[in-house]
Amino acid sequence: MEIRTETPQATDFVRPAPAEQPWERPDPEWYKDAVFYEVLVRAFYDPDNTGSGTLKGLEEKLDYLQWLGVDCLWLPPFYDSPLRDGGYDIRDFRKVLPEFGTVEDFISLVDSAHKRGIRIITDFPINHTSDSHHWFQQSRMDPGGPYGDYYVWSDDPTKYDEARIIFIDTEESNWS
Structure with a gap:
């Protein structure tokens, strides 16, 4: 085995991309042999030393991930959120959490x-x-309005006794 003593260069991590992209040949079972890599954007790579990883930081490391043999990245929620439920409490599905970047960064x-x-x-x-x-706020203000049926409201406190209340400081009930 040869031991390398020089510092790796970015080009050391580049594998040629396949001539045909995987999504160009529909294969409903592509995932069975794929190498998945879950990426928590916040914890992955912080290119600007701000204390949080970013989408651009992840993009900077794609050559390395390709070199590792990664076929698919799995990103947990990175959308705009107050982060009271690990990012799963999305405030706006059309925006990226600002500390992670922008929609344009995601597209890139x-x-x-x-x-x-x-x-x-x-x-x-x-x-x-x-x-x-916005939907929740509108539904809460006017349960009979256009967003009223987006959530299930109940005045019966015993209806969901076993359900965990996530936002106890805001609402003494559960919604979904």
């Missing part, structure tokens, strides 16, 4: 990953929102 990450033959899957929990989401 996806484009760069695709050029390397890497897929991206995002955790997109649309079955619930933050209590600060």
Whole structure:
């Protein structure tokens, strides 16, 4: 085995991308042999020393992830959130949490990953929102209005006795 003594260069991590991208040949079972890599954006790479990783930081490390043999990145929620439920309490599905970057940064990450033959899957929990989401606020103000049926409201405190109340300081009930 040869021992390398020089510092690795960025080009040492580059594998040629396949001539045909994986998503260009539909294969419903592609995931069975794929190497998945879950990326917590906040903890992955902080390129600006701000205390939090960013989408741009993740994009900077794509060559390394490709070299590792990663076929698909799995990103837990990175959307705008008050972060009271680990980012799963989304305030706006159309925005990125500012400390992680912008929508444009996400688009750039996806484009760069695709050029390397890497897929991206995002955790997109649309079955619930933050209590600060516009839909929730509108539903709470007017349960009979256009957003009223987006959430289930009940005045019966015993109806969901066993359910964990997540935002006890805001609402003494549960919604979904």
